[in-house]
Amino acid sequence: MSVPESDTSGWLCIVGLGPGSADLVTPEVSAALECATDVVGYIPYVARIAPREGLTLHASDNRVEMDRARAALAMAALGRKVVVVSSGDPGVFAMAAAVFEALEGQPAWQALDIRVLPGITAMLAAAAKAGAPLGHDFCAINLSDNLKPASVIEARVRAAAGADFAMAFYNPRSASRPDTFGRILDVLREVCEPERLIIFARAVSTPEEQIRTVALIDATPEMADMRTVVIVGNAATRRVGRFVYTPRSVLPASL
Amino acid sequence: MSVPESDTSGWLCIVGLGPGSADLVTPEVSAALECATDVVGYIPYVARIAPREGLTLHASDNRVEMDRARAALAMAALGRKVVVVSSGDPGVFAMAAAVFEALEGQPAWQALDIRVLPGITAMLAAAAKAGAPLGHDFCAINLSDNLKPASVIEARVRAAAGADFAMAFYNPRSASRPDTFGRILDVLREVCEPERLIIFARAVSTPEEQIRTVALIDATPEMADMRTVVIVGNAATRRVGRFVYTPRSVLPASL
Numbered sequence: 001m002s003v004p005e006s007d008t009s010g011w012l013c014i015v016g017l018g019p020g021s022a023d024l025v026t027p028e029v030s031a032a033l034e035c036a037t038d039v040v041g042y043i044p045y046v047a048r049i050a051p052r053e054g055l056t057l058h059a060s061d062n063r064v065e066m067d068r069a070r071a072a073l074a075m076a077a078l079g080r081k082v083v084v085v086s087s088g089d090p091g092v093f094a095m096a097a098a099v100f101e102a103l104e105g106q107p108a109w110q111a112l113d114i115r116v117l118p119g120i121t122a123m124l125a126a127a128a129k130a131g132a133p134l135g136h137d138f139c140a141i142n143l144s145d146n147l148k149p150a151s152v153i154e155a156r157v158r159a160a161a162g163a164d165f166a167m168a169f170y171n172p173r174s175a176s177r178p179d180t181f182g183r184i185l186d187v188l189r190e191v192c193e194p195e196r197l198i199i200f201a202r203a204v205s206t207p208e209e210q211i212r213t214v215a216l217i218d219a220t221p222e223m224a225d226m227r228t229v230v231i232v233g234n235a236a237t238r239r240v241g242r243f244v245y246t247p248r249s250v251l252p253a254s255l
Numbered sequence: 256m257s258v259p260e261s262d263t264s265g266w267l268c269i270v271g272l273g274p275g276s277a278d279l280v281t282p283e284v285s286a287a288l289e290c291a292t293d294v295v296g297y298i299p300y301v302a303r304i305a306p307r308e309g310l311t312l313h314a315s316d317n318r319v320e321m322d323r324a325r326a327a328l329a330m331a332a333l334g335r336k337v338v339v340v341s342s343g344d345p346g347v348f349a350m351a352a353a354v355f356e357a358l359e360g361q362p363a364w365q366a367l368d369i370r371v372l373p374g375i376t377a378m379l380a381a382a383a384k385a386g387a388p389l390g391h392d393f394c395a396i397n398l399s400d401n402l403k404p405a406s407v408i409e410a411r412v413r414a415a416a417g418a419d420f421a422m423a424f425y426n427p428r429s430a431s432r433p434d435t436f437g438r439i440l441d442v443l444r445e446v447c448e449p450e451r452l453i454i455f456a457r458a459v460s461t462p463e464e465q466i467r468t469v470a471l472i473d474a475t476p477e478m479a480d481m482r483t484v485v486i487v488g489n490a491a492t493r494r495v496g497r498f499v500y501t502p503r504s505v506l507p508a509s510l
Binding site for chain 1: 273276277278279280281282283286320344345346347348349351352353354355356358359362365366369370371372373374375376379380382383384386387388389390391392393394395396397402403404407410411414415417418419420495496497498500501502503504505
């Protein structure tokens with residue numbers, strides 16, 4: 001068990017709830033939630049936690065990650081048993097890095113009992129539903145330009161496509177930046193063949209789940225939103241029956 | 256529930272057992288194992304499944320992935336309820352791609368009830384133990400040259416380091432290819448600064464777990480073996496207290 005065992009002092013667990021289904025929450029994370037006095041996170045993720053006696057839910061809006069991290073650390077320092085929840089895995093474009101940023105220059109907080117409990121990240125849940133499109137070397141890229149310039153994003157997509165990595169894009173598109181993903185599709189069209197397979201996986205493992213695979217030439221920005229993870233195959237990614245997979249070998253499959 | 260519900264016909268689930276601890280096996284995977292009549296996989300992974308009445312365990316050696324995939328499909332076609340087990344996630348350098356390769360040219364097998372159930376992959380379990388070293392864009396690269404030329408591996412590491420991705424290396428080193436990882440360290444030393452942080456995470460979530468973080472200049476090939484996943488930070492990856500994390504922003508954290 002990775003859940004802290006002390007009953008007398010506070011702790012902080014930064015956990016991943018997986019993509020949506022309760023069947024994808026690890027027993028380790030469920031155990032941490034059962035012991036917690038406080039759950040902290042973005043509104044839709046905290047909404048996934050069942051209320052119970054003795055548990056306080058602290059839901060906050062998007063884009064206040066640092067405030068949320070500091071509030072969670074302050075509660076743990078007061079002896080509370082605090083769980084910070086993220087969707088997917090907490091270490092993949094989620095709350096873990098924000099909590100560690102909040103530890104900078106704070107030796108008292110650094111001495112706290114802090115653990116990260118992994119979860120099923122969106123790209124792997126999406127890949128499983130489609131088949132095995134990430135079965136060979138791959139990259140995970142956050143397309144949000146909140147925290148990095150668009151030029152860096154484009155350079156990374158170009159480098160990854162040039163070296164024939166498969167790719168998973170998180171946060172491909174939002175109302176505040178409707179054009180980013182269209183530019184990324186343009187970059188892919190410069191580097192990849194028109195038949196390259198792209199998977200749009202929306203709300204994986206929830207009742208709203210939609211999985212759609214198209215050729216690059218047929219992909220449009222509107223196929224993605226903030227609940228979508230986009231998987232781009234490598235040059236060898238192919239369909240077999242109703243599945244999409246990337247062969248384990250670099251050479252074309254000779255079966 | 257993603258476990259097939261039919262009692263009268265066979266099915267195949269390709270599942271991830273996570274890195275080792277039973278606390279990291281998803282409820283979805285546990286449910287599939289409870290319904291199975293047959294479990295198929297590499298010897299040490301099948302050894303993690305508790306024997307029970309009505310369950311046949313089929314353990315096989317490494318490097319026979321295609322034979323194993325075909326045997327599992329043949330059993331499902333005969334009406335058996337078959338679980339193919341991988342460590343970690345089945346779609347990341349594991350059995351899912353092998354099963355889909357085995358479907359090529361086999362329409363009867365393609366019509367079977369086949370599902371992939373995701374798991375906690377080694378790099379995310381390792382990252383969680385260290386802090387959040389994969390908190391920004393990252394790549395996953397299999398260093399085994401069984402199925403691709405060493406030149407492709409080196410080119411991908413060079414491209415990923417050049418675009419400042421963090422990286423996770425699977426299968427970094429084995430008795431049959433003791434020198435690959437040393438060459439990869441040389442490539443990293445050409446592209447990255449000597450202080451670049453590298454995490455060697457061995458047997459994560461098992462009693463033999465070891466997590467060690469060193470600067471690139473101090474890294475040696477002997478620090479890795481086949482039970483190790485290696486995580487290389489990006490240029491901004493840093494220590495805070497006993498943790499290692501990669502800031503969410505491309506610019507240096509100004510805290």
